[in-house]
């Protein structure tokens with residue numbers, strides 16, 4: 001508490017000392033834009049799509065159908081699907097400047113870019129019958145994102161574009177749900193031409209960092225702290241803090257450090273002039289149940305297959321036992337994991353041992 005008091009004094013002190021001397025930088029207009037608006041702000045065409053999952057969730061999917069330079073190209077473009085990670089959203093692919101955001105780069109390179117949103121985040125808070133005020137709505141974890149969200153989104157996109165396959169780019173949890181979905185649903189896996197796994201997570205056995213430490217808290221305590229519904233949604237308060245506090249020159253450092261704390265330290269890769277744009281979009285929220293499920297995964301000694309048979313305390317627990325080895329039989333995953341090995345250390349969730357496990361697993365005959 002004492003520490004909290006000091007931090008508050010520090011923040012208020014800095015705010016007061018700043019005053020009209022110009023140390024407060026203007027809020028970037030993108031901080032107050034939604035994803036489609038950001039896309040259009042940079043001169044790209046933006047579309048919003050609603051995808052309904054098999055269990056009634058309605059997901060917001062964003063699309064950049066073509067780039068700025070290639071809008072008159074004839075013929076179908078290759079489709080790429082980008083799937084964000086834990087607590088994140090589709091804005092991740094467009095919140096840097098145009099030549100530095102994967103979504104824009106791919107669009108200009110000739111791809112038809114689709115960006116998914118997992119249930120429960122800022123853009124996917126609707127349901128056919130449930131409302132976000134109900135506990136039942138939040139009874140999901142990455143299990144359901146893999147089982148329902150991914151197939152619904154991928155099938156929707158293929159239907160809209162009339163194509164048979166797409167490229168899948170996952171980040172962090174976006175890879176986890178890809179590994180789960182493609183290993184459990186071979187029919188779905190056939191629709192993926194190539195799986196690019198950025199900072200892939202198969203296990204948290206070797207991970208460190210504050211988020212993992214938070215995850216070591218007992219489930220009950222987590223529930224006490226965060227309730228049973230949503231975890232770190234993008235709220236009016238976060239937005240206020242981001243646009244009022246993070247734009248302050250000194251506070252920018254603090255906001256950036258909060259990012260580093262959660263995501264890993266990498267000053268070179270964080271554009272300090274855009275911290276307000278990042279923090280007004282992320283965290284984008286997930287369910288407490290998802291957080292708790294990750295907790296179970298990060299408990300030392302547990303492996304995936306065990307996690308799923310642990311018996312979840314809440315309703316709607318998946319009883320799937322994930323057999324990761326199956327992922328390797330798909331062939332493409334094996335190759336791309338090798339590709340990204342050198343880059344895994346970007347976050348603090350370092351998982352070389354589990355990646356190595358996948359990496360060395362022999363390619364089986366199809």
Ligand SMILES: *[C@@H]1O[C@H](CO)[C@@H](O)[C@H](O)[C@H]1NC(C)=O
Pocket residue numbers: 034035036037048060123
């Ligand atoms: C995003 O902004 C556009 C343009 O103002 C608006 O048409 C659209 O409904 C907004 N989308 C969401 C999901 O709020």
Ligand SMILES: *[C@@H]1O[C@H](CO)[C@@H](O)[C@H](O)[C@H]1NC(C)=O
Pocket residue numbers: 099100
């Ligand atoms: C992107 O654009 C910025 C500003 O226009 C420029 O400084 C930077 O060098 C460009 N980066 C790349 C990779 O082209």
Ligand SMILES: *[C@@H]1O[C@H](CO)[C@@H](O)[C@H](O)[C@H]1NC(C)=O
Pocket residue numbers: 158159160161162163
């Ligand atoms: C897309 O789905 C609709 C409705 O189910 C169907 O009529 C249509 O043929 C599908 N289009 C393609 C290209 O698969």
Ligand SMILES: *[C@@H]1O[C@H](CO)[C@@H](O)[C@H](O)[C@H]1NC(C)=O
Pocket residue numbers: 096097100271272273274
């Ligand atoms: C960082 O963000 C600022 C403000 O949006 C922009 O002008 C600058 O070009 C960006 N730098 C890089 C390297 O992307």
